[in-house]
Amino acid sequence: MKTILVTGGAGFIGSHLCKKLLEKDNYVICVDNLFTGSKNNILGLLKNKNFEFLEHDIIKSFPVDKHIDEIYNLACPASPVHYQYNAIRTIKANTVGVINMLGIAKKHKARFLQASTSEVYGDPIEHPQKETYRGSVSCIGPRACYDEGKRVAETLCFDYHRQHKVDIKIIRIFNTYGENMAKDDGRVVSNFIVQALEGKDLTIYGDGSQTRSFCYVLDLVDGIIKMMEKDNFIGPVNLGNPDEFTVKELAEKVIKLTKTKSKIIYKPLPQDDPKQRKPDITLAKTELGWEPKIKLEEGLNKTIEYFRNH
Ligand code: NAD
Numbered sequence: 001m002k003t004i005l006v007t008g009g010a011g012f013i014g015s016h017l018c019k020k021l022l023e024k025d026n027y028v029i030c031v032d033n034l035f036t037g038s039k040n041n042i043l044g045l046l047k048n049k050n051f052e053f054l055e056h057d058i059i060k061s062f063p064v065d066k067h068i069d070e071i072y073n074l075a076c077p078a079s080p081v082h083y084q085y086n087a088i089r090t091i092k093a094n095t096v097g098v099i100n101m102l103g104i105a106k107k108h109k110a111r112f113l114q115a116s117t118s119e120v121y122g123d124p125i126e127h128p129q130k131e132t133y134r135g136s137v138s139c140i141g142p143r144a145c146y147d148e149g150k151r152v153a154e155t156l157c158f159d160y161h162r163q164h165k166v167d168i169k170i171i172r173i174f175n176t177y178g179e180n181m182a183k184d185d186g187r188v189v190s191n192f193i194v195q196a197l198e199g200k201d202l203t204i205y206g207d208g209s210q211t212r213s214f215c216y217v218l219d220l221v222d223g224i225i226k227m228m229e230k231d232n233f234i235g236p237v238n239l240g241n242p243d244e245f246t247v248k249e250l251a252e253k254v255i256k257l258t259k260t261k262s263k264i265i266y267k268p269l270p271q272d273d274p275k276q277r278k279p280d281i282t283l284a285k286t287e288l289g290w291e292p293k294i295k296l297e298e299g300l301n302k303t304i305e306y307f308r309n310h
Pocket residue numbers: 007008009010011012013014031032033034035036037038056057058059073074075076077078079093097115116117118172173174175176177
């Protein structure tokens with residue numbers, strides 16, 4: 001039985017990851033400060049004797065008494081609304097927080113997986129994005145606390161690897177959606193579904209021609225675990241669904257699937273909002289034998305069902 005630390009484990013992706021790791025007979029320690037995560041996401045796990053919850057901020061160091069075999073570092077707000085709410089704290093989570101977690105990995109000789117993001121490519125000029133693309137990121141804009149934070153986090157991982165031989169892994173996650181997203185998360189899929197179910201207008205920012213490629217959360221979690229289990233491959237590797245849609249197409253799909261009478265309204269496009277995004281997942285396919293299986297409509301139906309019941 002491995003002992004695995006999951007930071008951000010009470011969040012959207014982290015809660016699914018903890019559940020899956022428990023199903024695979026691991027001992028899971030979930031560390032989360034509950035900034036955007038919620039105990040509701042892990043209520044079912046709290047009664048499992050192989051699950052431990054520690055309410056803690058990774059910006060502050062903490063002692064770990066058990067020997068740790070693996071660390072999945074997901075602690076960081078992911079929605080633009082939340083990561084911009086306290087930008088300096090977001091940078092701290094991605095610098096001080098990551099250093100603290102890499103320190104634990106070094107001490108325990110644990111394998112360390114960093115949840116990076118497609119945002120390291122910024123507003124990309126290369127399309128679709130390959131791991132070799134160095135990105136087009138503003139270092140002074142409102143998204144920089146997250147984008148540049150995650151870029152530094154990747155640098156820190158590589159430096160701990162080169163300098164201290166820490167066994168690192170980097171995944172770059174593209175827009176993911178599904179059950180356990182918070183109702184007030186602020187990202188596009190949950191916003192549109194909640195608006196549609198409440199009979200409110202769906203808010204498209206800009207003209208809706210910007211694109212994103214949406215991955216269903218359980219597909220993603222399979223990819224994350226495959227990456228952790230793969231030897232001799234550090235990454236970075238893109239994990240996402242390459243099926244690309246405009247934001248307007250997404251709004252229309254949500255309207256159709258929820259059968260809502262809601263209309264679409266247009267709001268200003270936030271500064272530095274990327275115009276296009278689509279992962280090239282050739283590397284994930286060849287190195288991990290991974291690709292997503294769930295199509296957007298199927299995943300949206302599951303997510304709509306979840307929000308109907310919550
Ligand atoms: P989320 O906001 O639901 O989860 C983040 C979790 O981290 C929350 O539970 C939050 O309370 C916790 N957290 C935040 N700061 C913390 C801190 N300093 N100390 C301890 N806990 C802290 O978001 P998510 O979508 O589940 O994202 C998880 C990870 O995946 C993040 O690192 C995010 O950057 C990355 N990611 C997600 C997406 C996506 O589309 N969902 C895309 C790219 C990258």
